Amino acid sequence: MMLITCPWCGPRAHVEFTYGGDATVARPAAPDAVTAEAWLDHVYLRDNPRGPHDEWWQHTSGCRSWIKVRRDTWTHRVHGSGPPEANLGGDEHR
C-alpha cells in the first residue's frame, strides 16, 4: 500500500486518496479558441508512460485537497508531491 505525502497532512496511506488522472494536461483557458483536435486530445487522449509521472490525487479521506504527485508508474515509488501549481521536476508537461 503506497505512502503518499500530502503537502498539508504529511505521509498517508494511498487508500485515503482518490486518483484523479494525468496532471500534465491542463484545461485550455479558452476552449472555444482551440481546434477540435486539441480539445479531443485534452478530453480523451492520455499517454501511458512507464516511469516517473505527474498525477492528480485528491486527499478525499483527509483534507480534501487536490495535490500533484510525482509517482513512478512502474515501481510505485513516489518521488515527490505538492500543491497543484508545484513543479515536481518533470519535463513532460505539455
Add this chain to the structure above:
Amino acid sequence: MNRQTHRTERGGRIDRSAPLAFTFDGVRYEGYRGDTLASALLANGVRLAGRSFKYHRPRGIFAAGGEEPNALVRIGEGARAEPNIKATQVELYDGLTARSQNRWPSLELDVGELGNVASWLLPAGFYYKTFMWPGSWWRFYEHFIRKAAGLGRAPVEPDPDHYDRRYAFCDVLVVGGGPAGLMAALTAARSGARVIIADDAPALGDSLLASTASIDGGDPMGFVSRIGEELASCPNLRVLGRTTAFGYYDDNMIVAVERRADHVPAPPAHCPRQRTWWIRAREVVLATGAIERPLPFEDNDLPGVMLASAARTYALRYGVRLAGRAVVFTNNDSAYEAIEPVLDAGTDVIAVVDAREGGPGGDALALLQRFEIELIPGSVVMRAIGRTVEGVEVRSLSSDGASVGDASRRMPCDFVFVSGGWSPTVHLFSQSRGRLRFDEERAAFVPEEGAPRERGGRERSAGAARGLVRLSECLADGIAAGADAARAAGFEAEAEPPCPAVQEWEDCAPVRALWAVPLPSWRHGKRFVDLQNDVTVADIELAVREGYTSVEHLKRYTTLGMGTDQGRTSNVNGLAVLAATLGAGIPAVGTTTFRPPYSPVALGAVAGREVGIDQTPIRRTPMHDWHAARGASFVTVGPWMRAQCYPHPGESMMDAINREARQVRRSAGIVDVSTLGKIEVRGRDAGEFLHRVYINRIRNLRVGRCRYAFMLREDGFVLDDGTVTRIRDDEYYLTTGTGHAAVVMAHLERYAQIVWPDLDVHLTSVTDQWAGAAVAGPRSRDLLAAACDGADVSDAALPFMGCKDATVAGAPVRIIRMTFSGERAFEVHCPADYGVHVWEALLAAGEPFDVMPYGTEALGVLRIEKGHVVPNELDGRTIPADFGFDRMEKDEDFIGRRSLERFRVGGRKRKTFAGLVSENGDAIPRGGHLVWNPTAPRPMRMFGHVTSSCYSPSLERHIALALIEDAADWKGRVLYAASPLTSSFVPVRITDHVFIDPENRRPKG
C-alpha cells in the same frame, strides 16, 4: 484411548502434566500441551498422515514447521472445519478433531492409489493435455478429474467466527523470532525505536528451541527465556506471537495474520478468531530463517523419510521417540546435529550416507566415532524400500555427481533422515522486489545485498535468511541488522547488546550440491521434487523435452511449487534439475516470482469486520426513527436508507404507494428529502465559479432565488442535475442527487483547486448539517402558512423558485419553493438536529389540510407522471439536448460545452425523451427495449429503451419514460417494450414525457 507409545521418558518443551485428548480420522489419541498435531501423532506412533495430491500415495510427516508439504489435514467439524492445515502448525488442544485428506474411503485403503499404478496416465502437463482432447470428451472426464483432484474440501456453512483488522506503525519491524530476529529486536528496542517482532509460532525462539549448541554456558532454551523476558519488559516493543507475515507491499506495508484463537476449540466471547495486522514500518529486518531441502531419490516420499532438522526438533522439543533404526542421508554437516538428540530419544542411528567424498568436518566425525556409527562417504541413498520405509538401497556417487556406482548395498531401517542443505526463506524479501543471487559455496539462493532496488524495500535480511548457517554468526548478524535498522530509522543505541558466547561445532566441511540422486537409465522410480504437488524429476525432464524451458512455464506446466506449499522445500531443487536438464547454470535459470500470500490466509481474515451488515456504512436521516415508528418500509438509495412508503395495517405496498401519490395530488403530502446532497459555496467569486460549472446562467441569479441547473462532465455528458439557490451575495446553496453528492463535491473541488485556483471560492459539504422535508400538494401553502409562525408565504412573498428564511415552531428553516411532483411544493430545510421537530410541526400544522407522509415510491410515481428526470435518465450517456434542456445552455464557456459540439456535427442519431403508455394494461418492463415487432428474427432493430416505469394512479394506467430515436416522429404510434429476460412484450403508445399539467400551472399557482 491410545497411549503415547512413542514418547520419551523426559525432556522437550511439552507439559506432561497437561494431557490433551484429540481424534485423528475418528481414532482417539492423547498428547500434551505444547505438542503440535504432528508431534502428537508421532508420539502415538502414527506414521501415515495423508495421501498425496495427484497419485494418492501414502505420505507421512516430513517436516516439523511451516514447510510441511505432506501432512495437510482438515481441522474441526461443520462450519468451523478448515481444510489444508499443516499438522506441524496445529497447536494441540483438548478435543481437537482432525481428518486426513485426499483419500477415499479411508487413509489406509485408498481407491485413488490406482492413480499411482496407472501413473503413466498422469504425466506433467496432464491437465493441459486433457484440455486438448476433443471438447466433448472433457465433459465426461471432468467429473472424475474434479473428484480426484484438488486439495481438501472447504466447509459449505457460513463462518461462525469473526475477524479483526488492525493498523500498526513502528520504526523497526522484525519478522521472525529465531536467533537473528531475537537479537535484532532486542538491539533495536534498546535504541528507543518502536519495535514490533512477529513470529508465527506461539513462543519465540524458533530453531533455538531445538538446538544442541550451548549459549552463555547454558542451554538455548534458557537463553530464549532470558531474552523473552527482556523483550516483554520493553514498553516500546510489541511481540506478536502466532503471527505470520504473509505479504510485503509498497512502501514497507507488511501484512500479517495473527491467529488469536486457533489453539482453542472455539474463540472465547468477543475474541476474533484471527486478526490481520497492516503494519507500516520505517525499517524492516527479515529474520525469516531457512528451510532444509530434501534429497530426491527413488520413492523418497515414503512415510519414514523425514528432514533431519525435523527429526532433531521432534526429539528435542517434543520428546518424540522415532522408534526403530534410522539412516541419515546428507550432503552437509547440519544433519549430524540430529544424531545425538535422536539417539537420546531412543532411535537407533545405524549409518550416515554422506554424498561428500571426504565426509563431514572434524566435529561431526568425532561424534560418529563416539557413538560408533558407520559413515558411508561419497555415496547416496538411491531408493527407499517398502510401503513405509523398511530399508534403503545405497550406492556410491561419481565425483561429477552424474551417475551412481553398480555396487548396491541394502540396509534395513525404519527412517531416513535427509538433509539436502538449506534454502534461506526469501519469500518476503522477493515480494519486496529484492533480487536473489545464487551462492555456489552455500548452494543456495541468498538475498543480493546492496543491489539497486526498483521498488522501496527498506529492509535487510539477517541470519539464516541470508544464508548464514552457524548460530554464532546468526546471533551477531541479528545484532548488526537491528542496530542498522534502528539507525536508519533515526535511533542510535547507546550500547548494543553483547554477542552471546556460543559453543558449537567449529570444524565443519562445506556442503556438496546435490539436487537429485542420479537414476540409472534402466530404472523408472519416482524421485519427488515437490511432495505436495507430486512433481518428480521425470516430470521436469519431460516438460523440458516438450519445450517448457522457462522456469515460470515449468511451474505452471508441472504445478511445481504451487498449492499451499509455494515451493518451500521444492523450489531450489526443482529449478536446479531444470538447469541440469537444460545444461545451463542455476543462475541462468533463475527463480520464479514469489507473490503474496506466503501462506494461505482465511478469507474471513482478509474481509475482517467488513461482512454482512458491516460491509458498508449505512446513513440514516434525522427523521429515520420517526419513519420506522410509523411502520415505514425502507429502501437503500446510495449509502442512505430512505422511507419507501408507509403502509396502513392490512394495506399492500402497491395500495400504499397509490394512496400516497393520490393524496399528494388531492391535498398535501410531506416527504423526507434530507438525503439530497447539499453543498455550501462561498467566496467573492462563488457566482463566477458556479457560472462556469453549470450550463445555466448563474451570474444573474438574484439573492433569494433558486434555479434548476445541470452540470456536465468535460466530455459533455450530464454529471448531475440539482438546484442553485443564492442565499447572499457571496453565498450559494446547492443541492445534488442523493447518490451523487460525493462525486459532485470532488468535481467542484477539482475545478476550484486545480483549474481556477485564482477564483475566491470555498466549498463545504453540508449534507449532514441540514435536514429537509418537501411539502407538496394543492394545500401545501395553507399548511406552510399555518406552520411558519406567521411568516408570509404568499405568491408575492415566496414565488415559484424563490427562497425565504423563516421559523417553524420556533426552529429556523430555509424554505425553497420548487417542485418535483409537479404540484405546488416547498422544500423546508432546517438544521439537522431540528429535523424531527420541524417534521412533526409540519404534520401537526397540516392536519386540517389532510396531510400525510409519503415515501420514495410515491415520490417516484409523481415525478414520472410529471416527466422529471433522475439518474435513470441521467445515466452518464445523455446530454441536456436529449431532454430539451439545451434551452438552458448559455453562450459562454462552461464545463463540457466544447464537447457538446460533436453532437451537433452529425454522427449517430441521439435518443430523445418521450413518454410511454401501456396499451394493454400490463406494466411496462423497466429497462425494456423498444422494438417494432417482437416476433421479428433477431437481432432486430431497437429504437430506444425504457428508463423509468410505474403505475400512474392519476391516469390509472401503466406509464413509463423512455429515450427513443426520432421521438417526435413516433409520437402517437405504438411500439413494443420488449424484455426477453422476463418474457414481457408490452405494446406502448409513444406520448409526450409530461403526463400531468403540461402547461405547468400547478407549481406556480
